[in-house]
Every structure is written in C-alpha cells, then in structure tokens.
Amino acid sequence: MSLIETIKFFFxxxxxxxxxxxxxxxxxxxxxxxxxxxxxxxxxxxxxxxxSGHVYNYVFKFDQExxxxxxxxxxxxIIIPGLFIFVLLILFKFx
Numbered sequence: 001m002s003l004i005e006t007i008k009f010f011f012x013x014x015x016x017x018x019x020x021x022x023x024x025x026x027x028x029x030x031x032x033x034x035x036x037x038x039x040x041x042x043x044x045x046x047x048x049x050x051x052s053g054h055v056y057n058y059v060f061k062f063d064q065e066x067x068x069x070x071x072x073x074x075x076x077x078i079i080i081p082g083l084f085i086f087v088l089l090i091l092f093k094f095x
Contacts, residue, residue: 001069001072006072006073006076007076009069009072009073010073010076010077010080013066013069014054014057014070014073014077015053015054016057016061017053017056017057017061019053019056019057020053020054020056020057021053022053023049023050023052023053023056024050024053026049027045027046027047027049027050027053028046030042030043030045030046030049031043031046031088034046035088035089035092036092038092038094040089040094043085043088043089046085047081047082047085050081051077051081054070054077057070058070
C-alpha cells in the first residue's frame with residue numbers, strides 16, 4: 001500500500017466497528033483524568049484501551065485481506081498515538 005492508502009486505511013477501516021468506537025470513547029476518561037491529575041499511568045492506560053479496539057478488529061472482525069493490510073498499518077498505530085500523547089504531555093507540562 002502507498003502511504004496515502006495506508007493513512008486512509010488507518011483512519012477509516014482500522015477505526016470501524018462498534019466495539020472499537022466504544023473502546024476509543026472509553027479511553028478518553030483515563031486520558032482526561034490522567035492529564036488533569038498529572039498521572040502518567042492513566043495516560044498510558046488511554047493508549048492501551050485505545051489500541052485494544054484495533055486488536056479486537058484484527059482478531060474478530062477482519063478477514064485475511066484486512067489482516068494483511070493491518071500489518072502494514074502497525075507503524076502508524078504506534079507513531080500517531082505516541083506523538084499525540086507526547087504533545088499532550090508537553091502541553092500539560094509533564095516535562
């Protein structure tokens with residue numbers, strides 16, 4: 001897949017499904033509380049919950065073709081939320 005196709009897959013197909021959306025919404029609670037109370041472990045919990053929705057899609061929802069494409073998206077799965085968290089930690093003066 002090209003970079004554009006990979007990004008499109010990451011933000012559309014990779015984030016589809018009711019369970020995934022619910023887990024993403026639930027993950028906002030530890031993120032907000034963690035940022036406001038300056039507890040890094042809650043911010044990390046956000047990342048774990050948010051990523052578990054993608055794991056759910058991979059294991060239970062995707063067929064072989066989508067699983068193959070999902071493997072190509074793993075670097076984005078690690079980098080984009082990681083950068084998001086890093087920027088939030090800087091904005092909330094954790095460093």
